[in-house]
Amino acid sequence: MNKIAVAGKGGSGKTTVAGVLARLFADGGHDVLAVDADNNPNLGISLGIGAERTYALVGTREELLPLGPAIASPMEDLVDRFSTEAGDNVRIIQVSKYDNFAPG
Amino acid sequence: MRVVLLGKGGSGKSTLAGLLATALADGGDRVVALDADSVPGLAQVLGMEPSDDYFLAGMAVREHGGWHLTVSPEETVAQCAREAPGGVRFVQWGNADAHMKDFEISRRKFPDRWSGQVAFNTIARSYDDEGGWVVVDLYGGTLQVANGLAGRAGVAVVVVEPFAKSVLTARRFFDMGEWPAALRLVAVANKVASDDDQAYLDAELAAIGLPLWASIPADPAIARAERDGRPLVTLDPDTPARQAMSGLVDRLRQAAADTPVTAGT
Numbered sequence: 001m002n003k004i005a006v007a008g009k010g011g012s013g014k015t016t017v018a019g020v021l022a023r024l025f026a027d028g029g030h031d032v033l034a035v036d037a038d039n040n041p042n043l044g045i046s047l048g049i050g051a052e053r054t055y056a057l058v059g060t061r062e063e064l065l066p067l068g069p070a071i072a073s074p075m076e077d078l079v080d081r082f083s084t085e086a087g088d089n090v091r092i093i094q095v096s097k098y099d100n101f102a103p104g
Numbered sequence: 105m106r107v108v109l110l111g112k113g114g115s116g117k118s119t120l121a122g123l124l125a126t127a128l129a130d131g132g133d134r135v136v137a138l139d140a141d142s143v144p145g146l147a148q149v150l151g152m153e154p155s156d157d158y159f160l161a162g163m164a165v166r167e168h169g170g171w172h173l174t175v176s177p178e179e180t181v182a183q184c185a186r187e188a189p190g191g192v193r194f195v196q197w198g199n200a201d202a203h204m205k206d207f208e209i210s211r212r213k214f215p216d217r218w219s220g221q222v223a224f225n226t227i228a229r230s231y232d233d234e235g236g237w238v239v240v241d242l243y244g245g246t247l248q249v250a251n252g253l254a255g256r257a258g259v260a261v262v263v264v265e266p267f268a269k270s271v272l273t274a275r276r277f278f279d280m281g282e283w284p285a286a287l288r289l290v291a292v293a294n295k296v297a298s299d300d301d302q303a304y305l306d307a308e309l310a311a312i313g314l315p316l317w318a319s320i321p322a323d324p325a326i327a328r329a330e331r332d333g334r335p336l337v338t339l340d341p342d343t344p345a346r347q348a349m350s351g352l353v354d355r356l357r358q359a360a361a362d363t364p365v366t367a368g369t
Binding site (some may be wrong): 010011012015038039040042044046051055056069097098099100101102 | 115143244245247248250251252263268270271272273276279280282
């Protein structure tokens with residue numbers, strides 16, 4: 001497995017580049033997991049699944065938080081549970097989305 | 105009054121925060137600009153030398169089981185703000201190097217910086233200046249807003265580009281939950297390059313329910329200044345983006361005039 005991280009300033013094009021890379025590797029016959037680790041996750045749009053589906057993707061952090069501090073599941077199980085089919089050998093998983101005011 | 109800039113990374117929060125602070129100061133108003141971002145951007149827009157300093161280092165202490173400012177918020181800003189060329193007083197959070205490591209380790213290793221972060225967060229959340237302006241430039245995305253850094257009063261300006269990712273980010277802000285009653289959430293369009301861009305944003309923002317207070321055009325003069333790392337305060341006042349800021353300034357002055365008393369923060 002190869003892991004590629006894309007970093008840079010806000011607005012520099014990280015998400016766009018990551019989306020294009022994911023599609024190119026998938027076109028080349030690889031299975032690709034696209035991980036959106038930005039806490040303002042927009043990678044779904046660059047992958048072409050549309051704003052509505054991107055907006056509806058769950059944040060893995062937000063799903064796990066109510067379950068308490070123990071994350072016993074192996075990484076593969078988390079990916080299975082929280083990733084979504086993005087078409088043509090690409091799956092997408094969002095790490096977090098901070099979509100509500102923190103309590104208190 | 106407080107004006108807080110929100111939006112997607114790269115949407116132009118720092119650029120508009122700097123242009124807005126400068127425009128308000130040009131009109132003779134007192135302006136404090138707070139940069140909550142760890143990537144230095146606003147300092148450069150304002151014509152200051154970018155630095156990694158934690159301006160509020162040492163300004164909060166831990167006692168009686170909680171953190172407190174060592175002096176009043178007004179005194180904190182008076183002591184620590186640095187003067188920018190346009191007459192704006194500037195305070196920045198600092199650099200992320202101490203923050204990114206394990207919290208406990210960084211707190212012990214860099215107690216002054218830690219204290220500076222706490223002090224900055226307190227100021228960013230609640231500092232206001234009745235009769236003057238506090239312009240707060242937040243980190244891209246919703247995280248700092250989720251943690252209350254937008255505060256409880258004033259105007260929260262979502263900077264929106266005519267791009268789907270930027271619009272989706274604006275929608276996330278709108279949908280975060282119940283906004284404080286005294287904090288108005290509005291949008292300002294940025295990098296608008298055509299009537300088509302404007303029509304797209306008009307429709308999208310109306311669908312979200314965000315009032316659009318101003319549209320700032322895509323401006324080659326800004327792009328050139330950003331390329332060369334030149335402060336935007338040196339731009340010709342007639343350049344289209346600076347001209348368009350006057351529309352936002354008018355709306356904000358009106359909002360300030362309509363606010364009967366500064367709400368408690």
